[in-house]
Structures are given as structure tokens and as C-alpha cells.
Amino acid sequence: MQKEYVFYDTVGIDFPLDETIEVVKSPCERDFLVSNHPEVKAVMYAPEINFYLEKSRDSIAQKIANITKLYAIRSVGFDFAQDMDYTQEVDKKVLIVTDESEHETLKTTLMAEGYTVMLLSPSLILDVNGHIGALHVTLKKEGELLELECDQILWWNAPVFAMKQSGVYDPLKIGKAGAIKKLHENTGVYHYKNYINYDPSICQYHERREEICGKCAEVCPTVAILKEDETKHLVFSHIDCHGCGGCVSVCPSGALDYTQMPRLAFTHLSSHFKERIALIIPNKMDLGLIDIPLREGILPLMIEGEKYLHEAHLLNLLQTSGNPIIFYTDFISKGTGDVIRILNEIFEKKYHKKAIYVCEDATELASIFENLEAIPECCYGINEEGLRKREVFSARLAHLVGDEDLGVVKTGEHVHYGDIKINESNCTLCLSCVGACNVRALTAHPEDNSLRFNASICTNCGYCEATCPEKDCLHVIKDEIHLKPSWFSQRIMAHDELFACVECGKEFATRKAVEKISAIMTPLFMGDEVKLRTLYCCAECKPKVMFKAHMESSSKN
Structure with a gap:
């Protein structure tokens, strides 16, 4: 059976590798999926394999297992990648x-x-x-x-x-x-290639009546993402995209995903870091500058597009590994930077430990190695299949918070979470806000005629407030994560009883809605009993009442 992994042994390793890896002593012509050396033809070259082998202080048994994992991690990226190849003359x-x-x-x-x-x-x-x-x-x-x-x-x-x-x-x-x-x-x-996948159905810019988002276009360093203000459509130019992924980390709803490492692929990838410490290194960084030994348990993770990592990625990796994350890079994107700060504040409140370390040189890295503390108490796993970015983060963070009230964490300029307040006395349950919310934070419940809200999956876009037709009714609270159980569950924001048609008895609207329309129209109807009665009729009975009155009036004349 042809093997997908190849190890070109240029140093003379003195221990066996996993049977899935073919060890060669000289460059060969066969096609492989992953190689540890640029001279051996393969779809992917993984320099982190030789880097780990040379620098790691792990035992031989650990090295054998971890080298296999490094090959498998690269394979996950290949198997789940959603990019396509394009050409331009x-x-x-x-x-x-x-x-x-x-x-x-x-x-x-x-x-x-x-x-x-x-x-x-x-x-x-x-x-x-x-x-x-x-x-x-x-x-x-x-x-x-x-x-x-x-x-x-x-x-x-x-x-x-x-x-x-x-x-x-x-x-x-x-x-x-x-x-x-x-x-x-x-x-x-x-x-x-196309580095970005886009789902307009949950985009906070797409076809909105007014602009409430557009962060992706703001952070894009090229003209790869442009906004069409007239139609409120995003236009993507894949040929202009550098593949940095900065747009992905600031997208509030998860409408953008990174094709080189889709979020679901990252979920599978993170499983290889159980009981290990992830050392994230962007491919652009020079591994040769890390001239210090790697502490036992450190496993490098080389990534394309260093800017795409967001809260669902990083909390997944933390709760899967049970260890802090080290990010070795000379640049942190705006979105990822906000997320790192937020997660560090949350972990400090809960565990009194740091979650994510950032450094850009070997001296800093050595210092971090000395101060790392495992966080096994944070471990938690969920099936992320079918869940959106916010839903994943909500479920994971809810488990971390548990039954405690850890206070409030402020979010930031590029990553937004928040809450809403509804003045129930002014809410008629017209459900305009539900129609405006495309991330399922606001939902209607006919079983008890209630309007419910889950703050933990709200993108804080404010479109519900802009859409609400009632005065002084719905207000958005910006940029706060409340670390308490109620923030992660649906809260009843307003409810009402249904009003029955005075003619046929069919329930057709909420009592507040009927009373509001009646208050507006009664003065205009100037005591006309027939018109006044129609205010309390369903759509089918209104014309019947009017027609009956007309016929009775005609017969009298």
C-alpha cells in the first residue's frame, strides 16, 4: 500500500517512526501528501516536523506519537480545504x-x-x-x-x-x-485561489436597509472585499486576496470562513492537541530564529493566514488541549487581538490563569515556557457539526462559566457581543425584530405568544433596534459579555395574550397590537360603530362586517 507521508532522514534518527510514514534516505520521485523536507516531492511541505524533532525535549515515545500527529494535522487541512485553483493570463x-x-x-x-x-x-x-x-x-x-x-x-x-x-x-x-x-x-x-467562503444569509451587511456592519471590507488590506452601498452586497475579488484571513476574525456572525482551514477542519485538527500545548506559528515566520529547546509537551501548529483565528477556534483549542496556547508571531490581527484579550480576561476570572500568550522572539518564548500552567479544569468537548460560530462559542463559554457569576467582560472595537433591553409595555409583538435577526438570537414562540432573546449568540449589530417600529421600545447594549448562566439561555423579553375576533372568535393578533391600532383609528372613525367594530375583527371578517352594514343600509333606503 502506497504511503501518503514521507520522512527524508538527513540526520539519522535512531528510533522508528509510525508505520504510516515512509522513511527514505535520499530524495525520491514518488508523489506524497506530506513531506518533512523540500527536496522530496509532496503536496505539502511541513517544516515543523524537522523543527520539532530537533528542538523538542519530549521522550522518544512522545516524539514518535507527536511526529505522527504533525503529519496528520497537515492531512486534516488538506482533506477539509475548500479552496479552488484559478489562473489569470x-x-x-x-x-x-x-x-x-x-x-x-x-x-x-x-x-x-x-x-x-x-x-x-x-x-x-x-x-x-x-x-x-x-x-x-x-x-x-x-x-x-x-x-x-x-x-x-x-x-x-x-x-x-x-x-x-x-x-x-x-x-x-x-x-x-x-x-x-x-x-x-x-x-x-x-x-x-479563493481563500474565503461567504454565506450571505447570516451576513450583517447583506441587503440591510442601512449599514450596520462591513468590518470585513474595513480591515481588508487590498481591494479583495468591496461594499456595494446601493444594494448592500459584498463583492469579492479572489485574485486580489492575500489570504491573510483578517476578515474572518472580525466577521461577527461567521458568514466568512477560511477555505484553507474551515472552522470544522480546525475542530478536527484540535483533537490532536489533547494534553499538549499548541505553539501556533504562521508560515511566514522563520523557524530558524527559534534557537531554544521546546519544553516537553509543546507541539507546533503551522498556519496559513495568521489573521483568521477567532473566538470559536481558540476556545475550542483551549478546551480540547487543557493547556494554554502560545502564539509566536510578529503581528496579531485586529479581530484576533480582541479575542485574545477577551479570552485572557475570562480565564483569569475563572481559573486565575492566562489562556493565550503572544510573543515574537525566542527570548520571550523561553520566558513563557518557564511560566506555563496547565488548565485541565477547562476541558470540554461538543459536537460542532451544524453549529454556527456564535453558537459554538456560546456553548463552550456557558460550560466554562457554569453556575457562577464572574462579572462582565467588555468586548472591543472589532469583536462585538452585547445584549438588548425591551420595554414590554411598548412592545406589540409585531416581530419585526425577529425578522431582522438572521442569527437566531431573537425568536418568536407561538406556544406562549412570547418574544425571546439569547444574548450569547447576538452579534450586537443593532438592526433589531433600527427595525423596531415602536417608540422607546428596544435598545441595544453594546460590547458586553455577562459571565453568568442567564446570559446563555433564552430570556422572555415580552409576551401577550391573543385577541379573538369579535365576529368569528378566531385569534388573529396580540391584544396590545389590536389596542394600539384601535387607539390610533378610533378618533378618525368619529363614532362610526361599524368601522369601530372592524378594529376588533380578523382580516376575513372585516369586509363581511362592512358589506353587511352596507346591505342593511341599502335595504332601509
């Missing part, structure tokens, strides 16, 4: 934007290589649109607006608006040699 039309005459030489060199090159001053350029292989430059020359098309742009000291487009490179940021290398690599056929 990229021709040899290049624009060089600079005021420096020395770059004439670069123009000449590129033209000798078959490129069509134009050299422009940045002062002439008004805007850049499109994407790599199809860039559109708007410029103003001698008072006339002109349009220029090109495939790629080298722009010295490029402004932010230009750098948001794919195919634009700033040699001052990545070096002249690096920019030219990118130019060459992308010429011909440019390969890209």
Missing part, C-alpha cells in the same frame, strides 16, 4: 512609476527581455483599478484624462491606493531584486 506590459532617471536602465533591460515598458512620473497618475494582468491606470497629462492598460506595475514609494491592487510592487519595500523577481514569476500564467 499575464502579458508583458509593464509600467514603471518613478521620478528617478536611473530606472531608465531597468526599462532598457526589461525591453531586451521582451517586455513592453512605459516609464511614468507618479504625479501624472490619478488612480489604479483592476488586477494583475488587467490593470487600468487613470492619468492626467497636459490637462487631458487618459487611460493606460498594463499587466504589472513597479512603483517606487507607491501610495496605499495603488498597493491595494494585485500586480503592483514597491521596490522600496521588497527590494528592487525582489520586485523584479515577482515580475518575472507572475508573467505568463498567474495562479491564485
Whole structure:
């Protein structure tokens, strides 16, 4: 049977590996799924395997088990990935934007290589649109607006608006040699993926009457996510997406998911960290800079898109492992940063221990290793299949809180949780708020004619408040998580009895709704008994009452 995992032994390991791993002493031509070395052909190269083997203080038995887990973790990502491959033709039309005459030489060199090159001053350029292989430059020359098309742009000291487009490179940021290398690599056929999956049905921007969200577009460093304000639709440009995942961590409802590691895949992945300490390392980080031994029990987790991790991911990993998490990175996204702070405050209140450590150099990492405390009391597992992001976090956090009241944790600018208040005396149970809530936080219950609310899955969007037709009725409480049992259960916010039609006896509306309409219309009907009676009739009986009165009046005349 052909094995999917290969270990290229360049150091002479003195213990056996699991039977699922083929050990080779030299590069081979067979196709594998996961390899520990770049010289052995495989779908995925996992540098963390050699890194762990070299640095770990685990026993030999632990190393054998953990190396198998590292292969399996990579396999989980592959099995659950939902990305697709796309291509874009990229021709040899290049624009060089600079005021420096020395770059004439670069123009000449590129033209000798078959490129069509134009050299422009940045002062002439008004805007850049499109994407790599199809860039559109708007410029103003001698008072006339002109349009220029090109495939790629080298722009010295490029402004932010230009750098948001794919195919634009700033040699001052990545070096002249690096920019030219990118130019060459992308010429011909440019390969890209879709990094984001989108569910508009629970999006807090999609087709709302007013803008109440749009965080994903705000944090996107490119033009990969744009808002169409007129229709309230999100537009995704996968070719412009860097795959950082920052939009995923700030999406309140879970409408966005990371295709390289969907949330359900992360759930399966986390099972490999039971009784182990996860050391999360973005792929962009240089493992060679971690020149210290790994404390016993540490298992590295290499991830793409370091910005996508949100509260459901991290609480899952904490409650599965029973240990704190270490995040070794030089950058924390806005959403993930808020989540780390929130979880650390919660764990401090409950266990008086830190949940997540963040560091960016080996010295800090060594210090963290010395102070780590296991948190076995936090362990908890649920079946996350079919649950949304907020529902997962709610169930996990509810178990953590238990029967205690741990106070209030403030959320933040990029991750929102909250509550609502309803003035029951003003609520007519019209259920406009239920229709406005697409995350099932507000629900109607015909069995007792009640309106109920679960604060723990509310995205704090405020659309229910904007939709409520009653004055001084529904108010949103912003950015609070109440760590007590009632915050995780449905609360009855308003209820009423049903009103029976005075003609047929059928219940057709709440008493408050009928009384409200009656109070408004009674003065307008000026004592007309027939019209007044219709106020207390169902839709079927209203015309009958009016027709009967008309016929009786006609017969008398």
C-alpha cells in the first residue's frame, strides 16, 4: 500500500517512526501528501516536523506519537480545504512609476527581455483599478484624462491606493531584486485561489436597509472585499486576496470562513492537541530564529493566514488541549487581538490563569515556557457539526462559566457581543425584530405568544433596534459579555395574550397590537360603530362586517 507521508532522514534518527510514514534516505520521485523536507516531492511541505524533532525535549515515545500527529494535522487541512485553483493570463506590459532617471536602465533591460515598458512620473497618475494582468491606470497629462492598460506595475514609494491592487510592487519595500523577481514569476500564467467562503444569509451587511456592519471590507488590506452601498452586497475579488484571513476574525456572525482551514477542519485538527500545548506559528515566520529547546509537551501548529483565528477556534483549542496556547508571531490581527484579550480576561476570572500568550522572539518564548500552567479544569468537548460560530462559542463559554457569576467582560472595537433591553409595555409583538435577526438570537414562540432573546449568540449589530417600529421600545447594549448562566439561555423579553375576533372568535393578533391600532383609528372613525367594530375583527371578517352594514343600509333606503 502506497504511503501518503514521507520522512527524508538527513540526520539519522535512531528510533522508528509510525508505520504510516515512509522513511527514505535520499530524495525520491514518488508523489506524497506530506513531506518533512523540500527536496522530496509532496503536496505539502511541513517544516515543523524537522523543527520539532530537533528542538523538542519530549521522550522518544512522545516524539514518535507527536511526529505522527504533525503529519496528520497537515492531512486534516488538506482533506477539509475548500479552496479552488484559478489562473489569470499575464502579458508583458509593464509600467514603471518613478521620478528617478536611473530606472531608465531597468526599462532598457526589461525591453531586451521582451517586455513592453512605459516609464511614468507618479504625479501624472490619478488612480489604479483592476488586477494583475488587467490593470487600468487613470492619468492626467497636459490637462487631458487618459487611460493606460498594463499587466504589472513597479512603483517606487507607491501610495496605499495603488498597493491595494494585485500586480503592483514597491521596490522600496521588497527590494528592487525582489520586485523584479515577482515580475518575472507572475508573467505568463498567474495562479491564485479563493481563500474565503461567504454565506450571505447570516451576513450583517447583506441587503440591510442601512449599514450596520462591513468590518470585513474595513480591515481588508487590498481591494479583495468591496461594499456595494446601493444594494448592500459584498463583492469579492479572489485574485486580489492575500489570504491573510483578517476578515474572518472580525466577521461577527461567521458568514466568512477560511477555505484553507474551515472552522470544522480546525475542530478536527484540535483533537490532536489533547494534553499538549499548541505553539501556533504562521508560515511566514522563520523557524530558524527559534534557537531554544521546546519544553516537553509543546507541539507546533503551522498556519496559513495568521489573521483568521477567532473566538470559536481558540476556545475550542483551549478546551480540547487543557493547556494554554502560545502564539509566536510578529503581528496579531485586529479581530484576533480582541479575542485574545477577551479570552485572557475570562480565564483569569475563572481559573486565575492566562489562556493565550503572544510573543515574537525566542527570548520571550523561553520566558513563557518557564511560566506555563496547565488548565485541565477547562476541558470540554461538543459536537460542532451544524453549529454556527456564535453558537459554538456560546456553548463552550456557558460550560466554562457554569453556575457562577464572574462579572462582565467588555468586548472591543472589532469583536462585538452585547445584549438588548425591551420595554414590554411598548412592545406589540409585531416581530419585526425577529425578522431582522438572521442569527437566531431573537425568536418568536407561538406556544406562549412570547418574544425571546439569547444574548450569547447576538452579534450586537443593532438592526433589531433600527427595525423596531415602536417608540422607546428596544435598545441595544453594546460590547458586553455577562459571565453568568442567564446570559446563555433564552430570556422572555415580552409576551401577550391573543385577541379573538369579535365576529368569528378566531385569534388573529396580540391584544396590545389590536389596542394600539384601535387607539390610533378610533378618533378618525368619529363614532362610526361599524368601522369601530372592524378594529376588533380578523382580516376575513372585516369586509363581511362592512358589506353587511352596507346591505342593511341599502335595504332601509
